[in-house]
Amino acid sequence: MSRLKSQYHFVNTKTGTAYGGNQAWFPYKFLRKTGCGVISASDVLMHMQGKAELSEQEYMEFAKHLWLHYLPVIPGFGMNGLTLMLGLNRYFVNHHMPYRACWKLSAKKMLKRIDGMLEKDLPVILAIGPNFPDFWGKKKLNFYTKTSIGTYIPDAKTKSHFVTVTGRDGIYLQISSWGKKYYIDIREYREYVRRYSSPLVSNIIEIKK
Numbered sequence: 001m002s003r004l005k006s007q008y009h010f011v012n013t014k015t016g017t018a019y020g021g022n023q024a025w026f027p028y029k030f031l032r033k034t035g036c037g038v039i040s041a042s043d044v045l046m047h048m049q050g051k052a053e054l055s056e057q058e059y060m061e062f063a064k065h066l067w068l069h070y071l072p073v074i075p076g077f078g079m080n081g082l083t084l085m086l087g088l089n090r091y092f093v094n095h096h097m098p099y100r101a102c103w104k105l106s107a108k109k110m111l112k113r114i115d116g117m118l119e120k121d122l123p124v125i126l127a128i129g130p131n132f133p134d135f136w137g138k139k140k141l142n143f144y145t146k147t148s149i150g151t152y153i154p155d156a157k158t159k160s161h162f163v164t165v166t167g168r169d170g171i172y173l174q175i176s177s178w179g180k181k182y183y184i185d186i187r188e189y190r191e192y193v194r195r196y197s198s199p200l201v202s203n204i205i206e207i208k209k
Contacts, residue, residue, distance in 0.1 A: 002114070003167035003174070005121040009046050011179065013056045018179030020164060021046075025060050025179075031067070034078035036177075038067045040125045040162040041088055043176055044207070047123050048097070066091070078160065081127050085205055102206050107199045111186065113206050114165055114173070122207050124165035126175065128158060128189070129201030139196040141189060143182040144172070152183055159197075165204075 011018040013025075020043045023035040031038070042063040046054070070087040073079055081103045088101040104113060117124050131137025140157035147153060152172065163182075167174035172183040193202040 001167060001169045002118045004047070004118055004123065006047075006050070007052050008123070008166045008176065009043070009051050010053050011056055011059045012053065013179070018056075019181045020166075020176030020179060021059055021063060022179030025056060026063075030075040031073060034073055034076065035063075035067070036162045037079045037084045038063055038071050038073065040164050041066055041071055041084060041091075043164040044088075044123045044125060045091065047121075048099075080201065081203065081205060084125065084162070088205070088207070098209050099207050100209075102208070104203050104206050105199050107190065107193065107203070110204055111168070113204060114168060117207060118165070118167065123176075124207075125205040126163050126165050126173070126184075127202050127204070128161045128163065128192070129197040129203075130160040131196050132198040132201055137196060139192065141184065141192045143175075143177065143184065145181075146183055152185070155182065 009020065011021060021039040023039045024032050026032050026035050042059065046062065067073060070091050071079060071084065085101045085103045092099045104110070114124050128141050131139050140159045142154045143156040143158065144152040145155045161177070163175040163177040165173050165175050171186050173186060175182050175184055193199060
């Protein structure tokens with residue numbers, strides 16, 4: 001299994017411990033619906049800055065700062081991968097971090113790039129794009145939870161969503177989304193992109209030094 005070298009951060013909330021951030025914590029309705037890109041960027045930057053455990057207030061203060069200064073969200077639409085990439089690069093420059101983010105379009109090299117980033121202890125922002133070109137289509141991708149005996153059970157479905165990859169176990173990507181640990185079947189993701197979406201909107205942001 002490919003995984004991060006250091007612990008992925010936990011967030012202490014009133015209802016328990018969350019695995020990364022959750023857009024539902026935003027006080028604004030449109031961000032609760034379309035703020036997943038801000039949360040994914042917050043998760044990546046928190047990990048890069050060595051944050052292992054935070055309070056919900058600390059986390060959301062940082063996420064709000066990113067939203068206001070680096071990652072504009074269009075109500076009803078959210079943001080695309082290029083906007084997210086540009087916002088991260090502005091943050092890297094302004095905070096003197098020697099990294100650069102790139103929006104990748106090659107589906108063939110995706111797993112290799114994900115493994116490469118994880119080996120360098122960098123979480124990966126993965127876009128599960130909208131249906132394309134039928135943006136109002138209703139096809140979605142399964143999220144799974146892992147049982148104590150190692151089987152994977154469907155637990156949720158989504159589209160038009162950014163998640164944070166924190167590991168890979170064979171054909172399954174381990175991800176952080178909505179403050180929980182989920183898994184994506186890579187074969188299902190590829191089939192979703194091929195049949196219902198496009199690499200233009202469903203891909204990864206690669207971060208390199």
